Amino acid sequence: MNTFFLVIGIGLCVLVFFVLYRVVFGPGVFNRIAAISAIGTKTLIIILIMGIIYNRIDMFVDISMVYALLNFIGTLAAAKYLEIGGEKL
Amino acid sequence: MIRKTDDIIIRTVARILVPFIQIYALYVIMHGHYSPGGGFQGGVILGASIVLLLITHGLVETKKKIPEKAIALFSSMGVFIYAGIGVLCLLLFGNFLDYGKLSVILNIPPAAARAMGILGVEIGVSITVMAVMISIFTSISTAEDHSKYDKEH
Amino acid sequence: MEVTLLIEAMDSSFRVLEDAKNQAVDIMNSAVRVTSETRTIEEKKLVNIFKGAQSRRAILQNTVATFVILFGFWTVLSGIFDLFHLTLGVICSLIISILTHDLLFANVRVGDIKLTIIRFIRYLPWLIYQIFVSNFYVAYLVLSPKMPISPQIIRFKTKLESDISWVVLANSITLTPGTITIDIKDGEFYVHALAKKVADDLNTGEMEDRVAHIFMEADHIYVQDVLDVAPIFGVLRKGI
Known part of the structure; x- marks a missing residue:
């Protein structure tokens, strides 16, 4: 079972690089924000899979919840910054 | 940065999410000795919940919930709790923050007294961290000019 | 004198x-x-x-x-x-x-909280079933070589009244694959749909009826009530 989760985790790590391409070269700011949000979601799942591999799922669930929360607030703040134009805060 | 959003979805979701974020932050603070987390992390999450409220509901509505005087009071109160517990240990002929000596007051064995002392210190740390996070955010996003902001709204 | x-x-x-x-x-x-x-x-x-x-x-x-x-x-x-x-x-x-x-509970009428929560929990299985079904449809759209998509933006005026019911409807639409809520302005929903079938599913308004049933809004025949009555009609028809 551990190998199964390990393979899934490595696969997700590889997928992160595909999304990273969108972050670096993506045309426009909105593509970048959406891509960063997607990377955050993938990282969350990777953290949970690490928890299963290390048999400490109760700890890693807490960490993943904090990560999801900060990802949400960060995306929201970036979107809000863009909404008002960025010149006047 | 901190005026009200027009988007009703974001506002409502944030409104529903804030109590859960806060109870989660308190859980992180109180269970610092069983699971990852502790005072600083819990304080950051508490601060993040208020920052979420600031982003979505604006400065004026958030001030009604937690006025700036309260934030200033909290930021010093946390330090006071931290130092107070430390000095209390000094007064009981121990070292600074030597929680074992608290067992005399609390009527419990020294090991349990240490756990309680650490819990109190973590609560103090979290209160300070929360207040400082909020005040940094408000200061940056209003460019330290609240009076002008108040006049505009 | x-x-x-x-x-x-x-x-x-x-x-x-x-x-x-x-x-x-x-x-x-x-x-x-x-x-x-x-x-x-x-x-x-x-x-x-x-x-x-x-x-x-x-x-x-x-x-x-x-x-x-x-x-x-x-x-x-x-x-x-x-x-x-x-x-x-x-x-x-x-x-x-x-x-x-x-x-957490802004603008809720006194005495409604319990019923709302119960009805919301009863709404979830239907939503999950919808997500399941349209997941397969979107997977078919993506995997078929002809790409039979016809992207469109639907605008419809909702009969729901409170903000929380708007948000539940908008999030249900977004959670269902193939449709995404873009904006809500003055009670009008702007929804992006991937294909015609998905848009037709949305236009029947069943999801809106169910959300209205949760929050007890809008005077209309509740879908849930119809569903509750349906077996009785079936028995009657068989009897005739």
Whole structure:
């Protein structure tokens, strides 16, 4: 079972690089924000899979919840910054 | 940065999410000795919940919930709790923050007294961290000019 | 001499009488004013007490409901059931429910919370089934080599009234694959749909009816009620 989760985790790590391409070269700011949000979601799942591999799922669930929360607030703040134009805060 | 959003979805979701974020932050603070987390992390999450409220509901509505005087009071109160517990240990002929000596007051064995002392210190740390996070955010996003902001709204 | 004295005496007596009359009128007027003032004050007090009792009841109900939900969340998170941690949970939930009682349940009518929560939980399986079905459809769209998509933006005016029901409908639309809510403006939804079938599914308005049923809004035949009655009709038809 551990190998199964390990393979899934490595696969997700590889997928992160595909999304990273969108972050670096993506045309426009909105593509970048959406891509960063997607990377955050993938990282969350990777953290949970690490928890299963290390048999400490109760700890890693807490960490993943904090990560999801900060990802949400960060995306929201970036979107809000863009909404008002960025010149006047 | 901190005026009200027009988007009703974001506002409502944030409104529903804030109590859960806060109870989660308190859980992180109180269970610092069983699971990852502790005072600083819990304080950051508490601060993040208020920052979420600031982003979505604006400065004026958030001030009604937690006025700036309260934030200033909290930021010093946390330090006071931290130092107070430390000095209390000094007064009981121990070292600074030597929680074992608290067992005399609390009527419990020294090991349990240490756990309680650490819990109190973590609560103090979290209160300070929360207040400082909020005040940094408000200061940056209003460019330290609240009076002008108040006049505009 | 005597006549002038008499006239003066009469004058002074009349003056005294007039003064007395004026004073009496003043006293009467002031008494009337005082009574009317006290009456309005008392009426205001009564109204305030009534309003205060109503709002206090709403606040109490919101606080208790928030406390129960937060304490449930705490026990799920904590997983430690000794006295110390449960007491900590009660204290923390109490603090937060008192501070944020108007955030979790804003604009909820008194007495509706329990029914709303029960109906919301009964709505979830249907939503999950919808997500499941349209997942397969979108996977078919993506994998088929011809790419039979026809992207379009639908605009429809909703009959829902409160903000929370708008948000539940918008999030349900976004959660279902193939459709995404772009914006809500003045009760009008702007939804991006990937294909015609998905858009048609949305335009039937079943999801909107179900959301209206959860929050008890909009005068229309509730889908749930129709579904409850349907088996009876089936039996009747068989009998005929």
